[in-house]
Amino acid sequence: MAAHLKKRVYEEFSKVVQVTHEEAPAKKLRLSKPSKSAALHVDLCKASSSTDALQYLLTFSRKPVEAESVEGVVRILLEHYYKETDSSVRLKIASLLGLLSKTPGFSPDCIVDDAINTLSSEKSHQVLAQLLDSLLVIGSQLPESPAVRLRLIEVAYKNLSDSSFGVRTKCLQLLGCLGLLEAPLGKDSDGPGPSLAMRDVQSIISDYFGDQDPRVRTAALKAMLQLHERGMKIHQIIYDQACRLLSDDYEQVRSAAVQMVWVLSQLYPESIVPIPSSNEEIRLVDDAFGKISHMVSDGSWMVRVQAAKTLGSMLQVSPHFLEQTLDKKLMSDLRRKRTAHERAKELFASGEFSSGRKWADDAPKEKLDTNTVNLIASGACGAFVHGLEDEMFEVRNAAVEALCQLARSSPSFAEKCLDFLVDMFNDEIEEVRLQSIHVLRQISTHITLREDQLDTVLAVLEDSSRDIREALHELLCFTNVSTKECIQLALLELLKNLNKYPTDRSSVWKCLKFLGSRHPTLVLPLVPELLSTHPYFDTPEPDMDDPAYIAVLVLVFNAATSCPTMPALFSDHTFRHYAYLRDSLSHLVPPLRLPGRKQVYGLDSVDCGSGSGSVESAQLFLQQSLNRVSTIQNLEAAGAPELLDLTIRDLQRLGELQTELAGAADFCATFLRCQLLLMKALQEKLWNISVPLILKQNITVTAAAQQVLDESYKLEFLYSGLENRQVATIHHVRLQAKALQLILAARTRHGLDSLISSCEKFLQDVESFQRLFLTELPHLQDSFVEKLLELLPRLSSCKPVEQVKILQTTLRQSGLLQLRLPEQIHRATATIIEPTGESDNPLRFTSGLVVALDIDATLEHVQDPQNSVKVQVLYPDGQSHVIHPKPADFRKPGPNRHRLITQVYLSHTAWTEPSQIEVRLLLAYSSSCSSRLGWTDAMDSLHPAEGTVEGTIPFSKHVKVFIMPKPARR
């Protein structure tokens, strides 16, 4: 019997499942039609129980609704709402109301009244809260209608006295988001409602600061902050209330209160508040600073983080209070004890070498008066000392950040916090270490490091994390040190670093370059020792390939630029090495005025003597070259190709000489090359030869057309700083290339159909060009496009063959387009630092398995490298892999510079002997990404597929890596 029953139950159950299954597709079909409301209505009517209804609503909410049918849907929902007894369904309907009113293109003002009406009859607190939430959505969708706002605010006031915390919270949220910023003129409002809404929002919200539920208190504070964000001026009276909430039992209240106090301190920094239990008065910002500092030792770490972060932005605080944050007093057995910092400072001052070996050198000194010891830090006392020693690294990080902000605005504070920051270099969490190094670098203009501090700083150079080491190198570039011992110490440690991590080579050299040029006078007395010269004896010549020796030379040469007496100390081989390094590492070794080397001197003076003037003259030259080219009107003119050739060569050389103009020169050269190619392809004689010869000649022209096309993409995507006008010019060139291709295709006659389609495509291209660069057309006078556009009506009507003819003549008649240079053009470049490609030892791995290859590259002037830069690996068998690095692999060491440090995985079947693979970086582009043109919407709707052209441009030199996949051993 039981089994039978069970079976029946089971049967019935399965039936139910099936019914819904059957209905689902039917519904789907109907839903695909515009009338969505009808479908919903039917569904809801069909729903026998509330669970069913809820199920329908859930599936319904997953699909988007068209703007036109939203109102109908809402009506049906509301109708059902009043009938529904189950509160969970009502809750879902309420949430759907909010969701639906967010539909783009729908204005929810027509449903406001209905939504508000539902509130009056609602008993369930949860549904009420959800309804208010939906009203909030509706209200924020209608920012322009004050009437709706007033009504909503009124509703919020009415429900504020609800017994459920959820409803009160939502009401406060509503008030915060919609509360009127200025009380509107009260004359036109006669009804009782508006007068209620007219009441001061702030005082009403602040009444709930003392609510019994912590969530409501938090919501009240948040609402007040929201008002502040919306531009309302918060009254100062609230300050006292907010301060009281700082000692609330609940962390979220305290956290919000910290924000509130901060906001007020920024609003009324200079007003005076009394100190309780004394007659004194202080500035409000100081008082707030003290109170927030106190929160740095709060029980909850969230509040601590919040407080520490906030401290950083209170820049108006008086220096007296600021310095208290670093105050710490130690005692042992009631006797005053010096901190390690003080001891270090004293040792430094006395000139004694730190032995650290004395037993009990930290022994307590004088006896303290018990009354003066302040155990519980009041006010700002020691806030940062606590923050930096917090157990949670989040708090420490926030404290470091705040310290940085404050120190940047106050040099004296920067000096004081130095000890603490240097201490943080030894934090156990890497993020904190890195953060503090960055911070020190930011405030480095204000500070000079003492020897003991430098010692601590330099110890970090051995860190195994590359980020930390590089951050530290960066820091050392900007650091001022006080003595020559410091320089020596730094050099020593850097050499040690170089020895331990040879990959840091370039970074270390760069660091030494700055160190040398910053402290020439400190380097001077060290020179004999550094170069190991001897007054009488010749010392052996050091190995020129030794990175350590190069490092020393970089330091010395950079110091020598501003210290003319230094070269006198060099020995002969140093001069030779100088000449070598000046040539091979010109970015690290500056030009020097060396005595007795006239020719070097003369050459160098050209480089360095004129300085900025040379840039200007180069600019002038560039402009002149372009002007010269622009005189070529007729493509057929004699000497035109030669002139172009010459100009291109000039420009290329200019780019090499003047790094500032490299981008511009390169851009122009490429552009001119395109023109030249086009010009050659269109030369008269080529087009007049007989048909049999065409084939051979076609090949060269096809290649030329293709090359121009490629170059045009390069022009568009490889250079940054292009204006719309240049883009138009580039597109124009591309159009020309396409026309050329079309003509060629017509001549080879593969078939009329393909010709028709390609003609159509070309016409579309022309149209899209016209649409895109409508504003630029006036500048393109006498160009191919202009003529084309004149002929467009005729073109679109005639046959393909005729079209091609027209094209051909237009193309050949059109003049050369002038190029106008924008302010700044930069070419995206990439240099692969690692692998160097010098290694002769193949990377061995078992075939079928993978080997990781470390890649380290610097990218310059690449926009959005996370999406565009890819790594290409070319195997000897022609196989090529494109690898997309993770976004986290990109670092940004400076403006317009990126660093890619990633690993690519290589794998291959077994080889008999090692061979080289090529690795290079690609810049991926997609013309749809070019959002700077601002027409993406139009394009998306018109030609989603054709408009986008995707491809890659190799933009780094390839590097060869020796690898050797071995067959797997069995």
Added chain:
Amino acid sequence: MPEINVTPLGAGQDVGRSCILVSIGGKNIMLDCGMHMGYNDDRRFPDFSYITQNGRLTDFLDCVIISHFHLDHCGALPYMSEMVGYDGPIYMTHPTKAICPILLEDFRKITVDKKGETNFFTSQMIKDCMKKVVPLNLHQTVQVDDELEIKAYYAGHVLGAAMVHIKVGSESVVYTVSVNKYAKSHISAWIDKCRPDILISESTYATTIRDSKRCRERDFLKKVHETIERGGKVLIPVFALGRAQELCILLETFWERMNLKAPIYFSTGLTEKANHYYKLFITWTNQKIRKTFVQRNMFEFKHIKAFDRSYADNPGPMVVFATPGMLHAGQSLQIFKKWAGNEKNMVIMPGYCVQGTIGHKILNGQRKLEMEGRATVRLLISFALTKRLIHVGKLLACVFCFHTLQLDVKLQVEYMSFSAHADAKGIMQLIRMAEPRNMLLVHGEAVKMEFLKGKIEQEFSIDCYMPANGETATVTTNPSVPVDISLNLLKREMALGGPLPDPKKPRTMHGTLIMKENSLKLVSSEQALKELGLNEHQLRFTCRVQLQDPHSDPDTLHRIYTHLKSVLKGYTIQHLPDGTVMVESIVIKVSSSAEDTNAKVLLLSWSYQVKHRHCPCSRLSKLGQKHNRLKT
């Protein structure tokens, strides 16, 4: 008035032998059961005879709570439970439960096997004792019995140390040792704002505010690093637990960070076992260790290996942790002797050394040590050999060996203080966090306590006690008595309107308090009557007002009715057909006396409840006089 009594049996104005009796709400709790390191006689253990002269303690104690595994907090546990006799529950955290028996066993071995004491607890006793332990989890509320509940909070870096919140009814006590020893901050310990009646806190470092630990760590690492780079060997004598693990982690991470290759060794034995427990209880350690646990367990050391005696002679740099910490015996001393002669080597003393130990001597700068002969014969010969005294022969060596041997200490000696206990600030922080009503200091010297006491009283204006051993501190509490209230009554009260209940303001309401068997209940009077099976009695107050009125009775009544209508606006006034006027629930009747028809008697009658509400009674009673006026 209920009170909480706190009696320290040990650690009252004293350090060591923590044992505190707390009686709260009729429950007796023992907090910690430690031993004193300084004594070898009966004073070593707390005086349990204070509780009872003879017999077992089970009848007198409800539970025992152990805060952490240090012997001065748990050393007397087996003695108390097995030798004195206690069978009740003993509460401690999981790590404490794991490590405590190791230390007890070690302690037992030293006392019984080495010092040869008898009448001491045995290994079996330790095991039996541990069977009575109930482990605690952090933030887990444990019901000891129906009324007594305890909850443990994280108290710092000594593995498994806990603060305990003890609660009976609304009275509560928080006990904290605020060990905090290795934590970076003043506030690694965290506690709810539980506002206990008493906060009992350790106050060993009541007069100390300590410096940042980061500087000391950095110094330590720098010294080790420099020696390793020079190619020297570093010896770090440690005690087995706590600090050793701390230093291991420190070195391990440093090695990892700096990419160093030199081996680190850890002497075997006790420490290995302890490391094992650290591995298991990784969640009880600090943030850094917990964070890296995703990748690996920090205590599964990558660079630290077990030490073997033969490794000490290996060439090249190395770091060795060896026990014991004061260089007075054992492995650390052996290694020290081997390495003392080389100035490239270094010994780092990470803690305090007792006078008379080698550790103490070298710390005080003594460069020549006199070793006892017997232990150093072998060393002496090798010493002699190195001094090229072969030609003098063995005779001389034999002569020497009965005297003492000079050991030249050439290696560098460093002192590194890591004893950063919870300082005064930490205690103050804790008070701020928990907001207790009273404070009680234990486990510290009286003078220091005095200072802290003054400070606490001054800053927080709460009472602070510091009872001596055997002295009882009594705190009277003002517990709130919880009363169940029937929902109907509450709803009725709500329906009456008025502002929302405000927790800060008292509010009066009507109801009946029923005390039945230990429970209190507040119900409506009707329900109370029903429950108690009593009949309802109505109490009515009546009042007669004489007045002269020539009209007939009904007329008079009508006149009164109309008058009242005009005077008492806002009240319902009814003229009932049976010859009465009702003002709300007050009945007014008129009757004329037999003798004088003009003299009317006005009968007012109202029930008991009415009197208390603000009803028109008072105004009605004035009615008489008014009526007299009315008539004229």
